[in-house]
Amino acid sequence: MAIxxxxxxxxxxxxxxxxxxxxxxxxxxxxxxxxxxxxFHGIHVIASKISPVSHSSGIKSIDSSTFSLHCLQTPTGIKFLLVTDPGQSNAHLLLSKIYQLYADYVMKNPFHQLEMPIRSDQFNRQLTIYASST
Structure with a gap:
């Protein structure tokens, strides 16, 4: 399993x-x-501030011998952190699909409140299906 x-x-x-x-x-x-x-949030903010490149997006990935951590920051500031097997080559595609599931099953839920914990059975089910297929 990659994820x-x-x-x-x-x-x-x-x-x-x-x-x-x-x-x-x-x-x-x-x-x-x-x-x-x-x-992680604090380190991500600091990394984007100390970068020599203006408008840096901060940390995108951290690799170790036992896992890789990948970050996708959305335009609204939400961060998706994905821990995968080391050397996962298509993490950006995995994160894009997870972001799509989030948009479809969390953000379109009229009962979800922004900035609050995500409690969505549909989101959980779709993540399970997606994670098992990777």
């Missing part, structure tokens, strides 16, 4: 969605997930 975990951060860096797609990941406490999201 290991997904995090969605609101524009202020708060964790609004987290899901693991494999059992081989260590489980963190709810507080640890929140700290992880806030820490």
């Amino acid at each position: 290991l975990s997904l995090y969605i951060l609101n524009k202020s860096g708060g964790l609004v969605y987290q899901r693991d797609f494999t059992e081989k990941l260590n489980k963190l406490s709810a507080n640890d997930y929140l700290v992880l999201a806030g820490t």
Whole structure:
């Protein structure tokens, strides 16, 4: 399986969605997930500020020997963090599809409140189908 975990951060860096797609990941406490999201958000903002290129988009990926972390920041400031197997070559395509699912099943839901945790069974089902097909 290419997709290991997904995090969605609101524009202020708060964790609004987290899901693991494999059992081989260590489980963190709810507080640890929140700290992880806030820490990444802070590093992402700093990276975009210290970049020698104006209007830098910040961190796009972090690679290690055991996983790769990929980030897609939307025009509205939402960040999608995707943890994959190392060397995943099509992560940008995976993130684009996940963003499309988010737009279809979260943003078009009239009961979803912006900046609040995502609670959508349809979104979860579609993610499961998509993650299992990758």
